[in-house]
Amino acid sequence: MELKVHLVFDGTCEEALNFYSKTLNGKVDFIFRKKEDKTADVAEADREKVSHMIIKTPHFELAGEDADTGSTVIAGNNNKLVLVFHDMNECRRVFDAFSQGANVAMPLQPTFFCEGLGELTDRYGISWLIMMSDEGYQA
Incomplete structure (x- = not known):
C-alpha cells in the first residue's frame, strides 16, 4: 500500500x-x-x-x-504533512527554507520525544510538521 x-x-x-x-x-x-x-x-x-x-x-x-476559477480553496486547515528526518542538519535546512514567508506556529526545537520538531503553515497555505525521527531518541 x-x-x-x-x-x-x-x-x-x-x-x-x-x-x-x-x-x-x-x-x-x-x-x-x-x-x-x-x-x-x-x-x-x-x-x-x-x-x-x-x-x-x-x-x-x-x-x-x-482549482478552477470560482472554486474556493481553503488551504492548510484540514491537513498537515509530516516530514521526518534522520539528519538534524537537513531537518534544520528544510525548516529554515519553509519558514520563509510562513506562519511559524512552533519554531524547530527539541521535545521530549525527538531532537527537533517545528510546525508551520508555509507561504502557500500548506501546514507542515517538520521533525527528527523519534527512533532511539532519549531526552
Whole structure:
C-alpha cells in the first residue's frame, strides 16, 4: 500500500511544487496544464493552470493541481504533512527554507520525544510538521 498526497492550490501549484522539489532535492516528474485536456471545456482564465503535476523526491512523491476559477480553496486547515528526518542538519535546512514567508506556529526545537520538531503553515497555505525521527531518541 502507498500513501500519495495530492494538494489543491488557488493558482500557485507550479510555483509551490517547484519550491518543494528544489528544497527537498526532488525533480518535476510530470506537468499537465488544463488547456492540454482535449476532453474538457476549459475556461480561458484556467487554460494555463496546472491540471496535474507530480514531483518525486528521494523518499516520496507529491502531486497537485490548481482549482478552477470560482472554486474556493481553503488551504492548510484540514491537513498537515509530516516530514521526518534522520539528519538534524537537513531537518534544520528544510525548516529554515519553509519558514520563509510562513506562519511559524512552533519554531524547530527539541521535545521530549525527538531532537527537533517545528510546525508551520508555509507561504502557500500548506501546514507542515517538520521533525527528527523519534527512533532511539532519549531526552
